Amino acid sequence: MATTSFTKKTLGLENGEPAVTPPTTETQANFLKKPKLAAAPPRKRDIPEGLWTKCKKCGVMMYDKELDDNLKVCPKCQYHFPIAARERIHALVETCSFEESDASMESVDILQFTGASSYTSKLEQYKKSTKLKDAVCTGIGRMGKYRVALGVMDFGFLGGSMGSVVGERLTRLIEAATGKGLPVIIISASGGARMYEGTFSLMQLAKTCGALAYHAKAKLPYLSVLTNPTMAGVMASFAAVGDLILAEPGAMIGFAGPRVIESTTQSELPPGFQTAEFLLEHGLIDAIVPRGEMKARLCSYLEYLMVGREQLAALGG
Numbered sequence: 001m002a003t004t005s006f007t008k009k010t011l012g013l014e015n016g017e018p019a020v021t022p023p024t025t026e027t028q029a030n031f032l033k034k035p036k037l038a039a040a041p042p043r044k045r046d047i048p049e050g051l052w053t054k055c056k057k058c059g060v061m062m063y064d065k066e067l068d069d070n071l072k073v074c075p076k077c078q079y080h081f082p083i084a085a086r087e088r089i090h091a092l093v094e095t096c097s098f099e100e101s102d103a104s105m106e107s108v109d110i111l112q113f114t115g116a117s118s119y120t121s122k123l124e125q126y127k128k129s130t131k132l133k134d135a136v137c138t139g140i141g142r143m144g145k146y147r148v149a150l151g152v153m154d155f156g157f158l159g160g161s162m163g164s165v166v167g168e169r170l171t172r173l174i175e176a177a178t179g180k181g182l183p184v185i186i187i188s189a190s191g192g193a194r195m196y197e198g199t200f201s202l203m204q205l206a207k208t209c210g211a212l213a214y215h216a217k218a219k220l221p222y223l224s225v226l227t228n229p230t231m232a233g234v235m236a237s238f239a240a241v242g243d244l245i246l247a248e249p250g251a252m253i254g255f256a257g258p259r260v261i262e263s264t265t266q267s268e269l270p271p272g273f274q275t276a277e278f279l280l281e282h283g284l285i286d287a288i289v290p291r292g293e294m295k296a297r298l299c300s301y302l303e304y305l306m307v308g309r310e311q312l313a314a315l316g317g
């Protein structure tokens with residue numbers, strides 16, 4: 001019904017009806033009056049949307065193209081904006097070398113969750129906006145001279161939350177890597193477990209870590225990269241058990257949020273708490289790597305770790 005009335009209004013000219021209420025004599029008089037300059041509201045600068053982005057940290061305005069070319073990093077202050085999973089994969093693997101796995105796997109609303117909006121409608125909404133089936137993209141690609149099993153999370157899909165599909169795709173990726181003797185790289189960006197799936201999302205914590213344990217037994221390296229933010233259920237499972245744990249500058253990393261911790265412990269948290277820099281200083285992560293250097297650094301770590309493995313194999317270890 002709403003569509004019909006909307007169509008009528010838009011095509012108002014066809015049936016001879018005016019689309020809007022005709023102005024009264026009073027409003028016509030006001031319209032003809034010269035506006036008082038002093039009373040005019042301050043005008044905002046007209047900036048066409050979708051062309052410019054303002055840096056959240058330093059406030060500089062930059063062309064979207066400039067930002068895209070710089071892998072969504074502010075050229076002035078190095079603030080790392082969120083980046084979509086596919087863009088990140090494109091920046092990491094060699095051209096045309098990535099083969100996506102389990103691309104058609106989709107979440108089901110097993111609990112028939114309804115709240116302010118249903119889980120099904122949320123899934124539909126994010127599938128459209130991100131053009132992904134769920135919050136992770138997995139597959140095998142080549143980085144430098146090594147083939148790697150790569151899993152990249154996308155915060156843009158329901159806050160990068162881990163439901164059954166995220167857990168299952170990552171587990172299958174890790175298992176494939178174990179079978180093929182490949183290293184695993186997982187790039188996390190997540191608010192934690194997916195509440196819409198209740199316990200089913202919590203099961204993913206154990207499942208992913210179980211698969212990683214078999215991968216480790218096969219003496220294969222697993223590099224975990226934490227990006228802004230990596231929190232809660234994801235940080236409490238696969239993201240925290242890398243042979244090497246790297247993070248992007250300024251990333252927020254932790255389990256519970258700072259307000260929860262403050263109210264539970266009744267104490268003030270130190271400045272910079274739960275930032276990548278703070279965690280590096282306190283030994284939770286191994287290195288902070290800017291996005292622009294990520295590929296080169298991952299390749300050099302892989303070379304180091306895989307050469308060691310080849311030597312071990314040669315010694316029969």
Ligand SMILES: [Zn+2]
Pocket residue numbers: 055056057058059060074075076077078079
């Ligand atoms: Zn900036």
